[in-house]
Every structure is written in C-alpha cells, then in structure tokens.
Amino acid sequence: MCLAIPARITAVHDNHMATIDLAGVEREVSIELVDAGVGDYVIVHVGIAIATLDEEEAKKTLAMFDELAELQSENQSEGPA
Amino acid sequence: MKFIDEYRDSATIRSLLAQIGSEAESGRTYRLMEFCGGHTHAFYRYGLLPLLPLNVEMVHGPGCPVCVLPISRIDAAVALAAKEGVIFCSYGDMLRVPGSDGKSLLKAKAEGADVRMIYSPLDAVRLAVENPEAEVIFFAVGFETTAPATALALKQAAAQQIKNFFIFCNHVLTPPAMRAILDYEDGEQACSIDGIIGPGHVSAIIGSSAYRFVADEHHIPLVISGFEPVDLLTAVLMLVRQINAGQAVIENRYRRAVKDEGSPQAIRLMDELFELRGSFEWRGFGMLADSAQKLSAGYAAFDAELKFDVSYEDAVDHKACRCAEVLRGQIQPEACSVFAKLCTPENPLGACMVSSEGACAAAYSYGGGRS
Amino acid sequence: MRRKLDMEHGFVDLSFGAGGVASAQLTREIFAPEFSNPILDRMEDGAVIDMPAGRLVVSTDSHVISPIFFPGGDIGSLAIHGSVNDVSMMGAEPMHMSVGFIIEEGVPFSTLKRIAVSMGRAAREAGVSIVAADTKVVKKGEADQVYITSTCFGVVADDVAIGADRARQGDRVLISGQVGDHGAAVLACREELSMKSDLQSDSQSVSDLVAAMLASGVDIHCMRDPTRGGVATSLNELATTSAVGIEINEAAIPVNEGVRAVSELLGLDPLYFACEGRLIAICAAEDADTLLACMQHHPKGEAAAIIGEVTGNGDIPLILRSAFGGSRVVSVLTGDQMPRIC
Numbered sequence: 001m002c003l004a005i006p007a008r009i010t011a012v013h014d015n016h017m018a019t020i021d022l023a024g025v026e027r028e029v030s031i032e033l034v035d036a037g038v039g040d041y042v043i044v045h046v047g048i049a050i051a052t053l054d055e056e057e058a059k060k061t062l063a064m065f066d067e068l069a070e071l072q073s074e075n076q077s078e079g080p081a
Numbered sequence: 082m083k084f085i086d087e088y089r090d091s092a093t094i095r096s097l098l099a100q101i102g103s104e105a106e107s108g109r110t111y112r113l114m115e116f117c118g119g120h121t122h123a124f125y126r127y128g129l130l131p132l133l134p135l136n137v138e139m140v141h142g143p144g145c146p147v148c149v150l151p152i153s154r155i156d157a158a159v160a161l162a163a164k165e166g167v168i169f170c171s172y173g174d175m176l177r178v179p180g181s182d183g184k185s186l187l188k189a190k191a192e193g194a195d196v197r198m199i200y201s202p203l204d205a206v207r208l209a210v211e212n213p214e215a216e217v218i219f220f221a222v223g224f225e226t227t228a229p230a231t232a233l234a235l236k237q238a239a240a241q242q243i244k245n246f247f248i249f250c251n252h253v254l255t256p257p258a259m260r261a262i263l264d265y266e267d268g269e270q271a272c273s274i275d276g277i278i279g280p281g282h283v284s285a286i287i288g289s290s291a292y293r294f295v296a297d298e299h300h301i302p303l304v305i306s307g308f309e310p311v312d313l314l315t316a317v318l319m320l321v322r323q324i325n326a327g328q329a330v331i332e333n334r335y336r337r338a339v340k341d342e343g344s345p346q347a348i349r350l351m352d353e354l355f356e357l358r359g360s361f362e363w364r365g366f367g368m369l370a371d372s373a374q375k376l377s378a379g380y381a382a383f384d385a386e387l388k389f390d391v392s393y394e395d396a397v398d399h400k401a402c403r404c405a406e407v408l409r410g411q412i413q414p415e416a417c418s419v420f421a422k423l424c425t426p427e428n429p430l431g432a433c434m435v436s437s438e439g440a441c442a443a444a445y446s447y448g449g450g451r452s
Numbered sequence: 453m454r455r456k457l458d459m460e461h462g463f464v465d466l467s468f469g470a471g472g473v474a475s476a477q478l479t480r481e482i483f484a485p486e487f488s489n490p491i492l493d494r495m496e497d498g499a500v501i502d503m504p505a506g507r508l509v510v511s512t513d514s515h516v517i518s519p520i521f522f523p524g525g526d527i528g529s530l531a532i533h534g535s536v537n538d539v540s541m542m543g544a545e546p547m548h549m550s551v552g553f554i555i556e557e558g559v560p561f562s563t564l565k566r567i568a569v570s571m572g573r574a575a576r577e578a579g580v581s582i583v584a585a586d587t588k589v590v591k592k593g594e595a596d597q598v599y600i601t602s603t604c605f606g607v608v609a610d611d612v613a614i615g616a617d618r619a620r621q622g623d624r625v626l627i628s629g630q631v632g633d634h635g636a637a638v639l640a641c642r643e644e645l646s647m648k649s650d651l652q653s654d655s656q657s658v659s660d661l662v663a664a665m666l667a668s669g670v671d672i673h674c675m676r677d678p679t680r681g682g683v684a685t686s687l688n689e690l691a692t693t694s695a696v697g698i699e700i701n702e703a704a705i706p707v708n709e710g711v712r713a714v715s716e717l718l719g720l721d722p723l724y725f726a727c728e729g730r731l732i733a734i735c736a737a738e739d740a741d742t743l744l745a746c747m748q749h750h751p752k753g754e755a756a757a758i759i760g761e762v763t764g765n766g767d768i769p770l771i772l773r774s775a776f777g778g779s780r781v782v783s784v785l786t787g788d789q790m791p792r793i794c
Binding site for chain 2: 002003005006008022023032033034041043045046047048050051053054055057058060061062065068069072074
C-alpha cells in the first residue's frame with residue numbers, strides 16, 4: 001500500500017538529503033536508504049526515497065506491452081480460424 | 082510524468098483487459114485478493130472493477146494500516162494528544178478515524194489538543210527541535226513501506242540527542258497478516274482465494290521471498306504489482322495464467338521498483354531500531370503473534386508507551402460495524418448494512434470508511450456507493 | 453490631532469478597534485486611500501447608491517485563508533475576486549462592494565497596507581467600487597492575523613435567467629481554464645508540507661469574461677465558480693439541483709502539470725482543489741461550440757474546454773470517464789482534503 005511516487009533527483013545535499021522534482025514541484029527528501037544520485041528516479045514515500053527506479057526493467061515491462069498489442073492485432077487480422 | 086503516464090496508457094490498458102478476457106476460462110471463477118489498500122484504492126479510482134470479466138472478482142485485503150488498528154489504540158492516541166504540553170503529530174489519514182464514542186484526533190484538536198498533520202516523520206523531529214519546551218509525539222502507523230521512515234526519524238533524533246521526541250509505534254507487518262487471511266481460509270468461514278496481488282511498496286522493502294509461504298504452504302500464486310492501472314491488470318493477467326496452469330509461484334511484476342531481495346538497507350535499519358512485539362491486536366484478526374514492531378530496547382527513551390502512562394481499555398467496534406469482515410475479505414463493502422447509510426466518510430462508524438485506502442471509503446467515493 | 457500612523461514600523465493595537473478616533477484613522481490612512489471612489493470618499497455612515505434598472509444580486513463571503521499572502525494573490529484580492537465572481541455567476545454586472553476586517557492585535561500596518569493596495573487594484577480591475585468598509589481589532593490569538601468578509605452588489609438584466617436548476621439532458625459542460633491552480637498553489641506553499649514550486653493561484657475576477665459570454669447571445673443555463681471543494685463539488689451541486697447527472701471526460705479536463713504533481717505527491721485530486729478565477733458553464737449542446745469559441749477568444753478563457761455533458765441519470769450526480777473507458781463516481785468533498793500516507 002502506500003502512496004509513493006517516482007520523482008527525479010535534481011540535487012544531492014549533505015546528510016543524505018536530496019531535492020526531487022516532479023513536473024517543477026520540488027521537495028527535500030531523504031535518500032539515506034537508496035543508492036541514487038542526480039538524474040536518477042526514486043520512489044518517494046512520506047519524505048523518504050525507498051527505492052531507485054530501474055529504468056532497464058521499466059523498459060522491459062513496456063516492451064512486453066508492445067509485444068502483447070502486436071500479438072492481439074495479429075490475432076484480430078487473422079480472423080476466425 | 083515519467084514512470085507514471087506510461088502505466089496509464091489507454092491502449093495498453095485496453096489491450097490487457099482484452100487479454101484477460103480471452104484467457105479467463107468461462108465456467109471458472111477467479112477470486113483474487115489485492116492485499117494492499119493502495120491497490121484497492123487504485124482499482125476503484127481507475128474504474129477497473131466493472132471492466133474485468135464477470136468471473137474475475139477482486140476481494141479486498143486488509144492492507145490498510147489505518148483500518149487494522151484496534152479502537153483501543155486509537156483511544157490511546159487521542160489520550161496522548163490531549164495531554165498538556167504535548168504536540169501530537171500524525172499523518173492526515175489518521176485524523177478522522179473514530180475511536181470510542183466517535184472520538185477522533187480531529188475532534189480532540191477541536192477541543193484544544195495540539196494535533197498537527199505532517200507529511201513525513203522527519204517533520205516531527207524538526208518540530209521537536211523547534212519546540213524544545215513541548216513533548217512531541219509522532220503517531221507511527223503503517224506497514225513495512227512506512228516503518229523505515231519512522232526508523233530514519235528515530236535514528237536522526239538519537240543522533241541529535243533530542244530529548245523531547247517520542248514515537249507511539251503502531252507499525253504492523255504484512256506476512257503475518259497474509260498468513261492470518263490464508264489460515265482463516267482453512268477454517269469454517271473460508272474466503273477461498275485463488276490468487277493474491279502482492280503489495281508493491283511493501284515488497285520494495287521486504288522483497289519477494291517474504292511471500293514464499295503463500296505458494297509453498299497454500300499453493301496459491303502471488304504476483305507483486307505496482308499501482309498504476311497497467312500494473313494491476315498485468316498482475317491480474319499473470320494470476321489468471323498461473324491459475325489456469327495450476328501453478329503457484331511468487332512473481333515480481335513491479336521490477337522497476339522491487340528487487341527480489343527488497344531493500345537491505347531498510348531491513349537493516351529496522352532490525353537495529355525496532356523489535357518484534359510478541360503479539361498485537363488487529364481489527365479483524367484478534368491477537369496475532371510476531372505481527373508488529375515496537376522500539377528496540379536501545380531506543381526506549383523515545384518510546385511514548387514507556388514515557389507516558391498509556392493504558393489500553395478494551396474497546397469494541399460500533400455494533401453495526403463490519404470492518405472486521407471487510408478486512409478479512411469475507412464481505413464486500415456494499416454488503417454491510419450500514420454502508421453508505423449510517424456509515425459514510427462524514428460519519429464513519431469504522432476506519433474502513435474513513436481511511437482513503439479503506440475498502441469502504443474507496444467503494445463509497447468512487448463507485449457502488451449509492452444505496 | 454493624532455499623529456499619522458507609522459507605516460514602516462507601527463502595528464495594530466487594541467485601541468484601533470474601539471470605534472473611536474483611532475479606528476477611524478485605520479480606515480482613513482490605510483484603507484480609504486486605496487479604495488478611493490466618490491461614494492466612499494464621502495465617509496458617511498452609509499453609502500447612498502443610485503439604483504440602476506434590473507434586479508439586485510448580492511453575495512457575501514468570509515475569507516480566512518492561510519497564509520494571507522500566497523503566490524498569485526493575497527487574502528485581500530481573493531476577497532474582491534471571490535465576491536465579484538459569485539455575483540457574475542448569476543449573469544449580473546458587479547458594481548459595489550462592502551468589506552469588513554477583523555484584525556488581530558499586533559499585525560503590522562505595512563501588512564494591512566499591502567492588503568489594501570492589492571484590494572484597491574483588484575477592485576479597479578474588476579470595475580467595482582468598495583463603498584463601505586469596517587475594521588475591528590481583537591486580542592492576540594483571537595484571530596489569525598486578518599479575516600475579511602466581503603459583500604458584492606450587482607445588477608442582472610431582466611432577460612437573464614441563469615440558475616443551478618437549468619441544466620438539461622444533452623447540455624454540455626465547459627470550464628474556462630485549468631483546474632485547481634489556486635488550491636495547489638496554496639497547498640504547495642504551506643510550510644508544513646515543505647514543497648517548493650512556481651505554482652501561482654488563479655485568483656482573478658472573471659466578470660469581464662462573463663460579460664463577453666453574455667454578449668455572445670448564447671443562452672447560458674448555469675454558471676458556477678468552483679471555489680471551495682473544486683470542480684467536483686460545484687458540478688455535484690449543479691447536477692443535484694437540476695436533478696440530472698453529469699459525465700466528464702478525464703482527458704478533456706485541462707490541468708497544469710505542476711498541479712498534477714502536487715496532487716500526485718500528496719495523493720489528492722485536482723478536481724477538489726479550489727479555483728479562484730475560473731468558471732463552469734452549462735449550455736445546450738448546439739450552443740457549446742459558439743460559447744467555447746467566445747471564451748477562448750477572451751484572455752481569461754484561453755484554455756477553456758468542453759469537459760463533459762449532462763445525462764438524464766440523476767441517480768449519480770457526477771461521473772468521470774477515463775480515456776480507456778473506466779469510470780468512477782466523483783462525490784462531494786468530505787471535510788478537508790488531507791494528504792494520505794497510505
């Protein structure tokens with residue numbers, strides 16, 4: 001559960017704090033629990049980054065959907081057997 | 082917004098719905114539980130429930146940390162807030178939850194208690210520094226997603242040797258609750274779940290192996306999901322597939338945020354600052370062993386339960402309230418006779434209607450909430 | 453003769469609320485110069501106004517916003533805009549305003565002056581005269597700096613019939629611009645949420661936009677400014693009063709990306725954020741394109757859009773359809789939107 005949102009780190013400060021940016025809205029969050037730097041996306045929950053977003057995995061997931069869509073349109077164009 | 086919009090893409094959603102429709106076998110029902118309250122909320126918010134095939138039913142789980150807190154602990158929170166010289170800090174969600182006689186933190190605030198809504202436990206630490214003459218108590222509520230934040234705040238307070246910061250710890254754990262649901266299954270009033278959608282951000286902390294017992298001991302598949310419509314529908318599809326194939330495997334479908342080993346840093350931090358309570362009372366499940374956390378002995382100085390005279394009076398839910406059954410997935414919110422009638426977000430009889438991750442609140446606010 | 457107020461360093465004390473020479477001084481030196489108009493300048497006990505033809509429209513609001521200065525406005529301009537807009541929503545031309553201030557002991561004169569300047573500017577831009585004003589001072593702690601009550605008087609022509617009960621099946625629902633700017637901007641600058649953004653309130657008078665819409669000749673059925681409770685609450689109210697249902701399309705609703713970000717970060721919904729410079733209009737389907745074009749042609753309606761339509765289904769006042777076909781009920785706001793954790 002838990003409202004947590006992916007946001008981009010735009011600056012890293014002392015004390016494991018960082019500035020995250022989401023469409024121009026900034027907040028200071030703790031990055032003590034993640035290995036992340038400027039430009040990385042982190043999942044932020046109640047002021048803490050709890051995970052770094054894995055862009056490779058995200059790409060793989062999205063690629064899967066492209067495949068799915070292709071498969072469906074092939075099935076449709078083939079029509080009933 | 083990156084990593085959000087792509088997972089709300091209409092074409093992908095329609096594609097997944099079509100695929101679920103073609104793979105769900107007619108003549109077969111699929112009862113899937115989304116454990117996490119955030120997932121329940123997302124299903125309702127995106128209007129996904131009516132779009133699923135009729136034989137795929139979502140059963141709402143107890144993953145709402147606000148909802149599973151028993152009244153006695155709400156009452157204790159209200160009593161702490163009312164103490165002279167206390168600044169009581171809480172997440173917004175908790176402020177309207179009714180304790181005994183409908184007394185909530187918000188009502189206590191109206192009666193003069195210094196109750197502050199905060200967004201992060203780090204804010205509570207800051208308040209303690211800024212108000213040295215007050216005793217700042219943080220109402221720590223949440224599953225494993227939220228507990229690391231409390232731990233960080235505690236660590237900070239200890240490092241800065243803050244003397245006026247305390248935590249009223251009500252952190253609860255997911256695997257014991259999942260066990261309780263599945264064990265309930267084997268009893269008389271079984272709710273017969275065929276598959277579970279595993280929590281997304283809890284899993285980012287505890288990893289996927291924490292759920293192994295679901296597959297190994299109960300032969301039920303579990304798919305970890307994110308919170309966007311595409312994530313949820315992917316999980317539904319994967320569960321349907323596993324069920325069709327007679328499989329029971331733990332699948333991680335939120336790999337962009339969840340590593341199979343979870344977050345070792347967060348786990349280490351919690352191990353250091355928290356320890357297990359022998360047992361803890363859960364609305365809907367009674368006492369569950371090893372299911373909740375308290376501050377470890379080394380941090381006793383920050384424990385509100387030790388510092389203040391916190392007593393727990395036995396308290397019962399409102400007699401018409403069926404939150405317990407909703408939390409166990411035995412009834413849908415609409416089946417409760419007071420749903421949307423006597424019990425509404427403005428006048429909640431139980432927490433499920435007032436927490437925005439509560440199944441009743443989601444059902445009421447987004448759909449199906451009209452009598 | 454009393455010394456002039458020290459605008460730079462001085463502050464309000466209880467003597468200014470006593471109704472005597474001191475309170476008159478507050479009005480005379482701080483507020484009146486900024487509100488100046490022939491009626492107010494007479495400084496009578498009551499403002500005498502020549503009644504124009506037509507029906508009188510009156511609206512009152514009390515403003516207790518915190519913080520009193522926020523990006524894009526302040527409690528003063530908000531008070532002017534709010535009441536002017538309410539009167540405009542009836543298709544009336546706003547003309548005069550009356551304002552009352554409750555001021556906490558200790559508030560600097562410079563703060564009040566800043567508010568007064570802002571109100572004067574807002575009133576002139578909206579074409580209204582502030583003809584009556586009153587100040588009271590209360591003890592420290594009995595008010596949060598300043599509260600303002602504002603009343604606006606306007607006149608509506610006899611042939612204008614805009615009302616919350618006039619929405620009919622098939623009508624279209626329009627919004628004059630992006631949704632939720634004010635609510636998001638104020639939330640984002642609330643200290644306890646520790647956010648930083650460039651978001652600005654949309655606080656402005658829309659009476660000129662309304663005048664242009666009326667001049668288009670379209671028979672406008674309903675209008676509402678979606679303030680407290682946002683677009684969701686206003687549409688619920690209109691639907692309920694007219695005993696109809698309204699369906700809006702998520703993809704059609706204009707929302708600023710930054711407002712979306714605030715709502716995502718806090719787990720809130722822009723449909724519930726207050727707008728202080730927007731209007732909702734409902735008209736017949738065949739008039740919708742004309743009305744939309746008229747609104748888009750006006751600087752305060754450039755981002756106007758048709759966002760939905762009125763259905764006959766009065767059971768559920770407001771439904772939101774997503775782009776992929778999902779739908780959900782949008783209820784009236786319960787209490788204050790509070791950030792979720794979880």
